[in-house]
Amino acid sequence: xxxxxxxxxxxxxxxxxxxxxxxxxxxxxxxxxxxxxxxxxxxxxxxxxxxxxxxxxxxxxxxxxxxxxxxxxxxxxxxxxxxxxxxxxxxxxxxxxxxxxxxxxxxxxxxxxxxxxxxxxxxxxxxxxxxxxxxxxxxxxxxxxxxxxxxxxxxxxxxxxxxxxxxxxxxxxxxxxxxxxxxxxxxxxxxxxxxxxxxxxxxxxxxxxxxxxxxxxxxxxxxxxxxxxxxxxxxxxxxxxxxxxxxxxxxxxxxxxxxxxxxxxxxxxxxxxxxxxxxxxxxxxxxxxxxxxxxxxxxxxxxxxxxxxxxxxxxxxxxxxxxxxxxxxxxxxxxxxxxxxxxxxxxxxxxxxxxxxxxxxxxxxxxxxxxxxxxxxxxxxxxxxxxxxxxxxxxxxxxxxxxxxxxxxxxxxxxxxxxxxxxxxxxxxxxxxxxxxxxxxxx
Amino acid sequence: xxxxxxxxxxxxxxxxxxxxxxxxxxxxxxxxxxxxxxxxxxxxxxxxxxxxxxxxxxxxxxxxxxxxxxxxxxxxxxxxxxxxxxxxxxxxxxxxxxxxxxxxxxxxxxxxxxxxxxxxxxxxxxxxxxxxxxxxxxxxxxxxxxxxxxxxxxxxxxxxxxxxxxxxxxxxxxxxxxxxxxxxxxxxxxxxxxxxxxxxxxxxxxxxxxxxxxxxxxxxxxxxxxxxxxxxxxxxxxxxxxxxxxxxxxxxxxxxxxxxxxxxxxxxxx
Numbered sequence: 054x055x056x057x058x059x060x061x062x063x064x065x066x067x068x069x070x071x072x073x074x075x076x077x078x079x080x081x082x083x084x085x086x087x088x089x090x091x092x093x094x095x096x097x098x099x100x101x102x103x104x105x106x107x108x109x110x111x112x113x114x115x116x117x118x119x120x121x122x123x124x125x126x127x128x129x130x131x132x133x134x135x136x137x138x139x140x141x142x143x144x145x146x147x148x149x150x151x152x153x154x155x156x157x158x159x160x161x162x163x164x165x166x167x168x169x170x171x172x173x174x175x176x177x178x179x180x181x182x183x184x185x186x187x188x189x190x191x192x193x194x195x196x197x198x199x200x201x202x203x204x205x206x207x208x209x210x211x212x213x214x215x216x217x218x219x220x221x222x223x224x225x226x227x228x229x230x231x232x233x234x235x236x237x238x239x240x241x242x243x244x245x246x247x248x249x250x251x252x253x254x255x256x257x258x259x260x261x262x263x264x265x266x267x268x269x270x271x272x273x274x275x276x277x278x279x280x281x282x283x284x285x286x287x288x289x290x291x292x293x294x295x296x297x298x299x300x301x302x303x304x305x306x307x308x309x310x311x312x313x314x315x316x317x318x319x320x321x322x323x324x325x326x327x328x329x330x331x332x333x334x335x336x337x338x339x340x341x342x343x344x345x346x347x348x349x350x351x352x353x354x355x356x357x358x359x360x361x362x363x364x365x366x367x368x369x370x371x372x373x374x375x376x377x378x379x380x381x382x383x384x385x386x387x388x389x390x391x392x393x394x395x396x397x398x399x400x401x402x403x404x405x406x407x408x409x410x411x412x413x414x415x416x417x418x419x420x421x422x423x424x425x426x427x428x429x430x431x432x433x434x435x436x437x438x439x440x441x442x443x444x445x446x447x448x449x450x451x452x453x454x455x456x457x458x459x460x461x462x463x464x465x466x467x468x469x470x471x472x473x474x475x476x477x478x479x480x481x482x483x484x485x486x487x488x489x490x491x492x493x494x495x496x
Numbered sequence: 497x498x499x500x501x502x503x504x505x506x507x508x509x510x511x512x513x514x515x516x517x518x519x520x521x522x523x524x525x526x527x528x529x530x531x532x533x534x535x536x537x538x539x540x541x542x543x544x545x546x547x548x549x550x551x552x553x554x555x556x557x558x559x560x561x562x563x564x565x566x567x568x569x570x571x572x573x574x575x576x577x578x579x580x581x582x583x584x585x586x587x588x589x590x591x592x593x594x595x596x597x598x599x600x601x602x603x604x605x606x607x608x609x610x611x612x613x614x615x616x617x618x619x620x621x622x623x624x625x626x627x628x629x630x631x632x633x634x635x636x637x638x639x640x641x642x643x644x645x646x647x648x649x650x651x652x653x654x655x656x657x658x659x660x661x662x663x664x665x666x667x668x669x670x671x672x673x674x675x676x677x678x679x680x681x682x683x684x685x686x687x688x689x690x691x692x693x694x695x696x697x698x699x700x701x702x703x704x705x706x707x708x709x710x711x712x713x714x715x716x717x718x719x720x721x722x723x724x725x726x727x728x729x730x731x732x733x734x735x736x737x738x739x740x741x742x743x744x745x746x747x748x749x750x751x752x753x754x755x756x757x758x759x760x761x762x763x764x765x766x
Contacts, residue, residue, distance in 0.1 A: 153593070153594055153596070153597070154593045154594050157593045157596070157637050157641065158633040158634075158637055159636055159640075160636050161636075161640055161643070
């Protein structure tokens with residue numbers, strides 16, 4: 054729209070694009086003034102793994118260069134380590150030689166599949182991080198920060214949960230803890246030798262968690278619906294029975310901002326359970342679908358207590374108070390089977406809830422929801438109704454509902470998301486094998 | 497947008513090689529469909545399925561007959577007694593999984609059609625108590641064998657004898673889901689499949705979980721009906737997708753080395 058002031062014959066011409074640009078600027082300024090959320094979600098980069106992906110990526114600085122890496126496994130058994138701009142730092146192919154006959158008994162399509170997110174920690178105490186992951190073939194791999202194999206271990210069945218790294222005995226020897234399809238929970242030492250295994254009586258597909266009160270205890274779910282709490286010697290401390298398979302990882306937190314620790318875990322029986330440290334039920338909350346992923350515990354409304362955010366296969370993401378009351382829920386178009394993220398992604402000082410749905414979309418929701426007024430009849434409406442109107446007077450005039458701020462559509466079913474704090478972006482892994490990095494842009 | 501081919505093209509069909517019945521089902525079962533052959537003991541379910549595979553193998557197709565219980569020796573003896581000429585059918589036996597690759601390459605090198613008999617009973621005996629940890633193990637074996645033969649030798653027809661034996665071996669935790677995936681696996685493989693289902697003599701069900709009846713494309717029901725002091729073997733096509741079929745009950749006979757279906761086999765209503 055450059056105007057040559059010397060040319061008196063030149064007419065002022067404003068293109069439609071310029072008008073659109075001007076309008077968007079005005080709208081942006083107006084929204085800023087009225088404190089409305091501005092911007093959109095935008096793709097920063099994507100990466101095609103050329104193989105299906107089953108779980109969320111992990112974001113960690115594994116090589117100590119103060120830059121985060123993005124680590125994830127594929128159905129073909131390849132572990133990728135990407136830098137922040139989707140460049141491959143290294144990859145590792147977990148190929149195992151399988152006897153021809155043994156292979157016939159396996160699900161060939163998924164035989165080497167990495168089903169769960171990898172984990173990162175200094176396992177051997179060398180001051181550097183190692184990457185650990187399990188495969189469908191029952192192998193546990195520990196790789197150094199350059200992708201070189203440190204050790205591997207063969208378990209008796211598929212490993213479908215994330216491997217937990219924890220110094221269980223407080224002796225600076227990090228233990229490698231994982232559930233297995235052979236019905237056992239394994240504890241290995243940092244050298245890859247079996248310390249003990251616990252018989253859960255049915256396959257263990259959930260990721261274990263730690264309940265640390267006085268001494269650490271391992272919490273995990275099993276396919277028979279049991280939630281186990283076992284001590285560091287491998288003895289059962291308590292057991293809580295749900296009515297269906299438990300795939301989800303437990304979350305452990307101080308829900309009421311006091312010393313009491315609580316275990317929050319969902320089951321395929323549609324319930325979210327909150328248990329105290331003795332395994333007693335505090336409350337449960339019924340949804341209409343299986344709860345497959347870990348719940349996120351975060352203070353959404355600054356009441357100093359932790360709220361619980363989780364997804365369900367009834368397509369909803371729920372936010373509950375620490376007392377089990379629903380704050381809000383938001384319905385997507387398909388299952389929510391990955392862990393929500395609670396972070397301030399637009400830098401406005403308020404936290405948002407980020408979820409990935411099987412409907413291919415990433416949703417960013419207002420952490421406090423929004424108050425929606427029910428229909429209140431006007432005077433003419435009241436005049437024309439028979440009876441009395443106590444309901445109108447006594448009931449809440451509305452309810453808090455989940456409020457979508459932004460949405461981003463990916464190429465497939467979303468199996469997991471991770472947050473990169475450095476650039477406030479969200480890495481999204483999808484079933485067809487695409488990994489997208491999505492970031493909030495103000496304009 | 498999905499492109500739907502609206503052209504009413506003639507479906508390719510596999511005859512059942514039952515004279516008198518094929519004419520009543522537009523010539524046979526559509527290629528790629530899954531057919532449930534249901535009946536009680538002694539109704540000739542296995543023979544009927546074998547008959548289809550045998551004749552298709554003679555025509556140059558690769559057919560796989562997977563028996564979970566009856567040994568290949570017993571089955572072959574039975575078929576020879578019924579005058580099937582096994583020398584013509586390029587018979588290949590798989591009774592050792594370690595030999596699978598060799599057997600498939602032999603089948604490929606021979607060229608033309610072939611009848612592959614997978615004797616799962618023999619394999620089970622061979623590795624008894626070794627590979628039974630996972631419920632899905634035996635189902636995986638069946639899927640892997642058929643998939644490999646399809647990929648390497650282009651298998652066209654498959655028969656599983658029987659679904660009932662598979663349920664005992666694989667102990668389905670959630671039949672509705674697991675059967676859905678099994679049927680979808682067969683469909684994706686694009687083989688014409690015959691699944692043998694054992695039913696009780698007077699039962700109105702054609703399968704163990706009844707879900708199979710909804711998942712399959714066709715149901716052929718065989719039964720034995722007492723008529724005075726005689727027992728009449730009967731056949732009916734309960735359902736057959738994409739086919740204008742006659743659902744009446746026919747009497748079934750095996751005479752002169754072939755199956756024949758005769759109309760009016762049912763007792764007349766008086």
